[in-house]
Amino acid sequence: MIIFRYLLKEVAKTQLAVFFVLMTIFISQKFVRVLGDASEGSIPGQLVMTFIALKIPDLAGFILPLSLFLGVLLAYGRIYADSEMTVLHACGVSEWYVVRVTLVLAVITAIVTGIFTLYLAPLASEYQYQVKEELAADSGLSALVSGRFQQTGNQDAVVFIHDKDRETNSFNKVFVAQLPKGEHSGASIINSSLVYARTGRVYEDESGSQQLVLGDGIRYHRDADSGEFQSVAFDKYYIQIKDQEVEHQHRKLSALTTLELYNNDNPELESAYRATIQWRMSFPLICIILIFIAVPLSVVNPRQGKFGKLLPALMLFLGYLLLLTSMRSAIEKNAIPSVIGLWPVHISALFIGIMLLMKERSTGRIIKAKLPSFKLPSFKRKTKAKSSQGKGN
Known part of the structure; x- marks a missing residue:
């Protein structure tokens, strides 16, 4: 033992x-x-x-x-x-x-x-x-990284954050480009709504939908009728991001x-x-x-x-x-x-x-040991025996 x-x-x-x-x-x-x-x-x-x-x-x-x-x-x-x-x-x-x-x-x-x-x-x-x-399925706002352009989960906007506070999940110096739907890529760039705000924060409700709330900023957009660009200052600006349905991967x-x-x-x-x-x-x-x-x-x-x-x-x-x-x-x-x-x-x-x-x-x-083994005959011993007999005679 x-x-x-x-x-x-x-x-x-x-x-x-x-x-x-x-x-x-x-x-x-x-x-x-x-x-x-x-x-x-x-x-x-x-x-x-x-x-x-x-x-x-x-x-x-x-x-x-x-x-x-x-x-x-x-x-x-x-x-x-x-x-x-x-x-x-x-x-x-x-x-x-x-x-x-x-x-x-x-x-x-x-x-x-x-x-x-x-x-x-x-x-x-x-x-x-x-x-x-x-x-x-997530909109991706809670996973935004500072210093990088990132597209939201529904692909309707591009967000750039200069600085991010991880404890409060708030942002500083936020740039958002809202892309219109159903248009060609060239027209989308012209008709995009550009938003710049000094502060921003993500809010999530019980249903799981998220909102990006921007504060103290300016929104630039192109008027569809006149074709002129306009700027609007705001204290708060809400961007609703709808959750996507969960797509089951293979x-x-x-x-x-x-x-x-x-x-x-x-x-x-x-x-x-x-x-x-x-x-x-x-x-x-x-x-x-x-x-x-x-x-x-x-x-x-x-x-x-x-x-x-x-x-x-x-x-x-x-x-x-x-x-x-x-x-x-x-x-x-x-x-x-x-x-x-x-x-x-x-x-x-x-x-x-x-x-x-x-x-x-x-x-x-x-x-x-029981396996058959083959050995060559030894001629050395016979030679010695003959030589010894010769010496005896």
């Missing part, structure tokens, strides 16, 4: 460290992209962390199997490099016992990974689509729940649905299958160090993942029957792991 807890603790500790490091790297990349969209005004600044949080389930489902694989390699590699595993083997701890101990952690990781890939990731993707639809398969994919009734997309289901189920299976590969590959010579077999192990993992990706693409294109699915790749990886594991066990050595 002490050995069981020791091995489990070392692998779990290393796995968590690798998981948090990889998650930090990937989330940082996503944060830079989302922050770039926020700086361009595509999304409001207060929703930056929301979009980052919605990426976590998808990233966690991918990184958990990789962190387990690297955790086993690094933890057992250190134990082998420090000759601790040699002592454990001398005390009767077999390679298969190490695999069984690691499988306990692999099953736990597989359950957590399945929760992310089969349940949380589709929900997060669907919620992300809903947030984007709400942003598209959902990708990643936004559909696993139950919806399973209960599909569209024969044209049946292959794509089955490929997506098997892809989501692959990550929990990877957690268990990779143990049979990682444990034998963690056997290193003390002179090699714990990173001795890290590069070939990573190459195997990447090859495994690339094969799954190519098989999924082939199933979606109906090049491979959906009944076959991704199972050949999983079975091949499991076979490689069992072969690597049997190579280190006594059963594997016995089978190898």
Whole structure:
């Protein structure tokens, strides 16, 4: 029991460290992209962390199997490099016992990974689509950025703000160009109503409609009958922005729940649905299958160090993942029957792991010893025997 807890603790500790490091790297990349969209005004600044949080389930489902694989390699590699595993083997701890101990952690990781890939990731993707639809339906006044020309959500006006107070959501030095509807672009520029105000603020009522209230400004417009331009000073000027109806975006398969994919009734997309289901189920299976590969590959010579077999192990993992990706693409294109699915790749990886594991066990050595071997006859001994007889005579 002490050995069981020791091995489990070392692998779990290393796995968590690798998981948090990889998650930090990937989330940082996503944060830079989302922050770039926020700086361009595509999304409001207060929703930056929301979009980052919605990426976590998808990233966690991918990184958990990789962190387990690297955790086993690094933890057992250190134990082998420090000759601790040699002592454990001398005390009767077999390679298969190490695999069984690691499988306990692999099953736990597989359950957590399945929760992310089969349940949380589709929900997060669907919620992300809903947030984007709400942003598209929004008039955009609450997301205005100072120092940039921006078009409102109904595309009826262009707003430029010199300065913005984020606490009170008020503006200073506001320029608005109201574009008339139903005219050509050249005529729209001439007939546009130009408004300049020193102050401005956004008000939103219970129905969700927003108003831009401008204060202490001048409105310039062209009279339709006389064709002359007129200017009107005002204390308050209201610009009503009507909310657009929410336009539902086309959902990708990643936004559909696993139950919806399973209960599909569209024969044209049946292959794509089955490929997506098997892809989501692959990550929990990877957690268990990779143990049979990682444990034998963690056997290193003390002179090699714990990173001795890290590069070939990573190459195997990447090859495994690339094969799954190519098989999924082939199933979606109906090049491979959906009944076959991704199972050949999983079975091949499991076979490689069992072969690597049997190579280190006594059963594997016995089978190898029973295989027929062919050796060339040795003529060196006969030559020596003849020479010795000659000397005796």
